[in-house]
Ligand SMILES: NC(=O)C1=CN([C@@H]2O[C@H](COP(=O)(O)OP(=O)(O)OC[C@H]3O[C@@H](n4cnc5c(N)ncnc54)[C@H](O)[C@@H]3O)[C@@H](O)[C@H]2O)C=CC1
Ligand SMILES: CC(=O)C(=O)O
């Protein structure tokens with residue numbers, strides 16, 4: 532399994548006459564806790580209070596450690612807090628005013644009565660909204676909570692931490708103000724109606740974690756009916772970053788995309804968009820696998836996208852489960868669920884295999900299990916090398932489209948973004964553990980932005996000269 536990034540902070544009250552800190556540390560280590568920090572909170576003659584931060588595998592392990600400490604004589608656990616929960620207290624973002632209101636004159640300018648003149652000006656010329664409101668730099672991050680990370684359908688309130696996280700990334704990496712909005716409906720028509728009604732406020736719409744196949748119709752309709760860019764990040768953001776990673780990975784394995792057998796597992800939002808980009812980039816042999824095995828032409832599918840998929844992929848009409856179609860595959864791309872690719876499957880792949888196990892939060896196979904048998908291993912996670920995650924794309928692509936006021940994000944702009952990401956790694960730097968730039972590489976956003984603006988102008992969708 533993938534290693535855990537879960538940390539707990541235990542507040543311990545210790546009677547120094549009865550126990551030493553060394554004994555407590557041994558107890559934690561014997562219970563598989565990895566102690567990463569110690570803070571002294573209160574020091575007395577007899578008693579001392581310390582906060583210790585430990586990395587644990589999961590909640591059960593945490594409970595086991597707490598119970599073992601409490602079983603020792605002279606120490607008790609007073610409080611347990613989880614570092615991840617602590618950073619979420621009160622939510623992760625806020626709205627700040629650009630100017631302060633210190634007197635009546637300023638009040639009458641930013642609000643009534645003077646603001647009315649600004650409203651009237653925009654009413655006469657709605658394009659002025661780009662100059663006189665937040666629109667120019669505002670993106671709505673909208674989810675209905677139906678496909679959140681790999682968690683599946685969860686309540687819209689529960690999707691908010693993820694959307695707030697996306698909003699933070701928009702701000703930090705591209706200085707875009709993003710507004711997380713989780714909708715209490717899963718009805719396609721209602722979602723379309725709500726987003727259309729909200730659109731005057733925003734310069735772009737980032738759809739997030741909306742389940743397939745509904746996500747396709749929602750995005751297609753909004754693209755047709757709105758004049759601002761609409762981008763389903765799980766489809767296109769992911770596909771762009773995957774393609775960037777594949778371009779670089781193939782330079783290492785010295786294979787051509789045309790000759791590779793590529794198995795895509797999880798034919799949902801991300802899987803379908805990835806497949807389309809791979810085909811546009813020249814791939815000829817893509818085989819899609821979902822819960823019931825390979826998508827093939829001998830079956831009929833209710834899902835229209837799977838119908839399209841069966842007719843445009845799988846040239847030899849392979850059938851059967853992942854464990855059989857994985858044979859001789861050069862590339863595996865997983866956007867499905869945790870743990871479904873087995874070591875025995877990886878062993879059946881062609882030489883110099885490339886495995887992108889991108890399910891979040893836990894990949895289809897852990898790097899520890901797969902790495903001995905593959906040339907290149909990537910996941911969607913921040914705690915391993917080669918993080919293939921749409922965070923590398925959405926800040927830069929939206930920075931580009933907002934800056935040139937593009938009406939849409941087309942195939943040319945997406946391909947340009949993929950090439951821009953790949954190009955941030957020079958041939959002299961490229962290696963198995965560095966096929967994709969890190970999230971904190973400050974060349975990524977400017978490179979994507981420039982490439983996207985250029986492609987928007989070349990394809991005539993940039994409205995700002
Ligand atoms: N690393 C990254 O940047 C990204 C990762 N993802 C991850 O990819 C996964 C899928 O995301 P979406 O495409 O948005 O969801 P989705 O719900 O649209 O599609 C998931 C697909 O995987 C299939 N699936 C589920 N369990 C499976 C199994 N055991 N075997 C084969 N197929 C299975 C489902 O039937 C569905 O067709 C999630 O884990 C998500 O976190 C998604 C977007 C970006
Ligand atoms: C990264 C992302 O968008 C997802 O896992 O859904």
Ligand SMILES: [Mg+2]
Pocket residue numbers: 680739740764765
């Ligand atoms: Mg997502």
